[in-house]
Amino acid sequence: MASYPSTQVSPPLKDELDIVIPTIRNLNFLEQWRPFFQPYHLIIVQDGDPTKTIQVPEGFDYELYNRNDVNRILGPKASCISFKDSACRCFGFLVSKKKYIFTIDDDCFVAKDPSGHDINALAQHIRNLLTPSTPFFFNTLYDPFREGADFVRGYPFSFREGAPTAISHGLWLNIPDYDAPTQLVKPLERNTRYVDAVMTIPKGTLFPMCGMNLGFNRELIGPAMYFGLMGDGQPIGRYDDMWAGWCCKVICDHLSLGVKTGLPYLWHSKASNPFVNLKKEYKGIYWQEEIIPFFQAVVLPRECTTVQKCYTELSKMVKEKLGPVDPYFSKLADEMVTWIEAWDELNAAPKAEPSKESSKPKPK
Amino acid sequence: MASYPSTQVSPPLKDELDIVIPTIRNLNFLEQWRPFFQPYHLIIVQDGDPTKTIQVPEGFDYELYNRNDVNRILGPKASCISFKDSACRCFGFLVSKKKYIFTIDDDCFVAKDPSGHDINALAQHIRNLLTPSTPFFFNTLYDPFREGADFVRGYPFSFREGAPTAISHGLWLNIPDYDAPTQLVKPLERNTRYVDAVMTIPKGTLFPMCGMNLGFNRELIGPAMYFGLMGDGQPIGRYDDMWAGWCCKVICDHLSLGVKTGLPYLWHSKASNPFVNLKKEYKGIYWQEEIIPFFQAVVLPRECTTVQKCYTELSKMVKEKLGPVDPYFSKLADEMVTWIEAWDELNAAPKAEPSKESSKPKPK
Numbered sequence: 001m002a003s004y005p006s007t008q009v010s011p012p013l014k015d016e017l018d019i020v021i022p023t024i025r026n027l028n029f030l031e032q033w034r035p036f037f038q039p040y041h042l043i044i045v046q047d048g049d050p051t052k053t054i055q056v057p058e059g060f061d062y063e064l065y066n067r068n069d070v071n072r073i074l075g076p077k078a079s080c081i082s083f084k085d086s087a088c089r090c091f092g093f094l095v096s097k098k099k100y101i102f103t104i105d106d107d108c109f110v111a112k113d114p115s116g117h118d119i120n121a122l123a124q125h126i127r128n129l130l131t132p133s134t135p136f137f138f139n140t141l142y143d144p145f146r147e148g149a150d151f152v153r154g155y156p157f158s159f160r161e162g163a164p165t166a167i168s169h170g171l172w173l174n175i176p177d178y179d180a181p182t183q184l185v186k187p188l189e190r191n192t193r194y195v196d197a198v199m200t201i202p203k204g205t206l207f208p209m210c211g212m213n214l215g216f217n218r219e220l221i222g223p224a225m226y227f228g229l230m231g232d233g234q235p236i237g238r239y240d241d242m243w244a245g246w247c248c249k250v251i252c253d254h255l256s257l258g259v260k261t262g263l264p265y266l267w268h269s270k271a272s273n274p275f276v277n278l279k280k281e282y283k284g285i286y287w288q289e290e291i292i293p294f295f296q297a298v299v300l301p302r303e304c305t306t307v308q309k310c311y312t313e314l315s316k317m318v319k320e321k322l323g324p325v326d327p328y329f330s331k332l333a334d335e336m337v338t339w340i341e342a343w344d345e346l347n348a349a350p351k352a353e354p355s356k357e358s359s360k361p362k363p364k
Numbered sequence: 365m366a367s368y369p370s371t372q373v374s375p376p377l378k379d380e381l382d383i384v385i386p387t388i389r390n391l392n393f394l395e396q397w398r399p400f401f402q403p404y405h406l407i408i409v410q411d412g413d414p415t416k417t418i419q420v421p422e423g424f425d426y427e428l429y430n431r432n433d434v435n436r437i438l439g440p441k442a443s444c445i446s447f448k449d450s451a452c453r454c455f456g457f458l459v460s461k462k463k464y465i466f467t468i469d470d471d472c473f474v475a476k477d478p479s480g481h482d483i484n485a486l487a488q489h490i491r492n493l494l495t496p497s498t499p500f501f502f503n504t505l506y507d508p509f510r511e512g513a514d515f516v517r518g519y520p521f522s523f524r525e526g527a528p529t530a531i532s533h534g535l536w537l538n539i540p541d542y543d544a545p546t547q548l549v550k551p552l553e554r555n556t557r558y559v560d561a562v563m564t565i566p567k568g569t570l571f572p573m574c575g576m577n578l579g580f581n582r583e584l585i586g587p588a589m590y591f592g593l594m595g596d597g598q599p600i601g602r603y604d605d606m607w608a609g610w611c612c613k614v615i616c617d618h619l620s621l622g623v624k625t626g627l628p629y630l631w632h633s634k635a636s637n638p639f640v641n642l643k644k645e646y647k648g649i650y651w652q653e654e655i656i657p658f659f660q661a662v663v664l665p666r667e668c669t670t671v672q673k674c675y676t677e678l679s680k681m682v683k684e685k686l687g688p689v690d691p692y693f694s695k696l697a698d699e700m701v702t703w704i705e706a707w708d709e710l711n712a713a714p715k716a717e718p719s720k721e722s723s724k725p726k727p728k
Binding site for chain 2: 114137138139140141142148149150151152153154155156157158159169171176177178179181182186189190191192193194195196197199201202203204205206207208209210238239241242245261285288289292
């Protein structure tokens with residue numbers, strides 16, 4: 001089994017990866033990440049009031065988009081990008097020209113592994129994305145591509161090639177990613193357990209994808225990484241990443257792409273207000289009881305051979321099956337189509353052509 | 365979420381669990397397990413030459429069956445029990461009258477956790493079996509029933525009750541459970557990674573179940589825990605536990621029962637001979653390429669509401685679909701039926717009736 005080289009040329013994928021950060025505040029949290037992030041390009045999506053100035057620590061290479069930029073670049077299609085919600089991060093995925101994305105929240109810091117060393121979360125995501133996934137059969141010793149591990153007895157040899165990895169979902173020490181009811185019931189619970197594993201979420205199984213600490217291959221799954229309509233003017237919040245995760249997972253399953261979860265951990269510093277969260281979540285909590293069976297039943301037609309085709313097909317299913325649950329889903333389905341149109345518009349240019357300067361505001 | 369009490373009345377399930385050990389040698393390995401196993405009843409299945417005397421350390425409560433006992437107790441149905449192969453362990457499952465089984469190989473010793481404490485593997489299996497599984501949706505923080513953990517944001521509330529746990533599959537430090545080709549390629553690889561997690565294998569996903577360190581609820585899944593025909597006179601070995609695992613998993617999925625894997629670890633002391641293993645495995649290695657698609661496609665009829673009915677139905681499918689691969693599978697299918705007949709015969713008596721003395725040889 002090819003194992004990932006333990007001494008790698010640093011920094012890996014420097015010119016092939018963008019770090020996308022949605023924020024409403026100054027990005028002081030980057031200071032702690034400097035040793036790991038500084039070689040990479042940042043795409044900052046400024047949420048909320050576009051007149052506010054966001055401070056970015058010295059020495060980072062970045063582009064920053066506020067709502068005015070979103071409106072100018074997308075025109076009428078800007079309707080698909082959420083406002084006053086971290087769901088706006090997907091605008092960064094849209095305008096990136098790189099093959100890989102790592103996205104992180106601005107309240108997330110560097111965690112330590114059990115031996116006390118700082119965890120380079122980005123490097124672990126890159127390892128996860130550059131090695132295959134194993135969605136077709138469960139390996140009981142976890143990631144068989146990791147050094148010191150392999151496929152166990154009884155793992156079919158024809159499955160050992162695995163599948164290309166589309167998504168690497170990382171976890172959080174300290175404040176766990178709980179919903180409002182669980183936050184209310186367990187206000188003091190902290191995640192202190194470091195589980196030293198990366199695993200593939202098996203084909204056919206859905207999972208709750210959190211956007212706080214997430215890497216993905218934009219070429220493989222980018223067009224499905226749409227964080228939906230949340231926040232200002234919408235009846236629901238805090239389901240943006242979940243929505244993206246469910247859409248991505250059924251499409252990955254259809255296209256035989258892999259989704260990993262586990263390492264890396266980062267340090268999630270502060271719990272959001274459970275009362276505010278409950279207000280954002282409560283419709284999601286009961287809609288979800290219809291959404292999950294819907295996604296579990298999704299079968300995409302064989303003709304859907306690209307992510308775009310899959311996503312467009314999925315938008316039709318959402319309108320037909322979830323539209324009756326609430327008019328919100330019809331609107332969401334429409335914006336899923338808008339998103340794909342925007343994606344194709346901004347990503348249609350041949351790779352050799354430099355991206356238009358007008359779509360890349362200068363760092364402020 | 366109800367968490368398992370950290371201070372439990374010890375020893376848990378003392379009168380409801382049997383420890384099943386297949387062996388060909390003296391059971392000195394039990395000395396190391398004495399603090400954890402001594403309160404429990406052991407069922408020892410002596411493989412190979414029945415005239416050999418197996419020494420069991422003083423102070424253990426056990427019953428021991430050799431091949432003569434198997435033949436006497438099962439009569440013509442003894443044909444379903446393998447000879448000269450650890451697959452014979454399932455005879456112990458058959459004659460047990462307890463609700464839970466823990467089975468372990470005699471080359472497995474007590475492992476240490478990262479803090480240097482001896483791991484009570486049995487206690488962890490019991491915890492795994494007494495808390496629900498979560499087969500319908502993946503929880504990214506692993507076992508939500510463990511202290512300090514819960515279901516994460518986005519986990520549907522209607523799934524949080526989980527499913528009764530039928531199987532607890534434990535892992536191995538030191539010698540990993542590799543097939544012969546991997547043993548040959550990586551003779552020096554040792555498993556040194558302690559992954560502090562228990563997780564549910566999702567519904568619809570198969571896994572390689574190893575019989576070295578395995579707990580299960582005999583009432584829920586016992587009749588499917590048949591280790592097939594291996595060893596003496598059979599064309600294949602080292603697929604006994606795999607076969608049981610695939611049969612059990614499709615039946616657990618059908619009956620909405622859970623299968624967990626992960627903790628506890630034990631210390632697997634010695635690698636078996638890879639050349640001998642290759643001879644045992646080689647047919648399995650290529651048959652498996654037909655066996656796995658077969659199990660992945662199994663759909664049991666709704667009328668199959670008991671494990672026995674499921675297993676009988678599965679035996680018919682094995683004969684029909686795998687029989688053409690090799691006559692071995694027709695024979696195996698027949699013995700699957702024999703096994704169920706033997707199970708029903710030995711387990712038909714009302715629980716209150718004491719088991720027949722004739723079927724319980726005195727400790728030697």
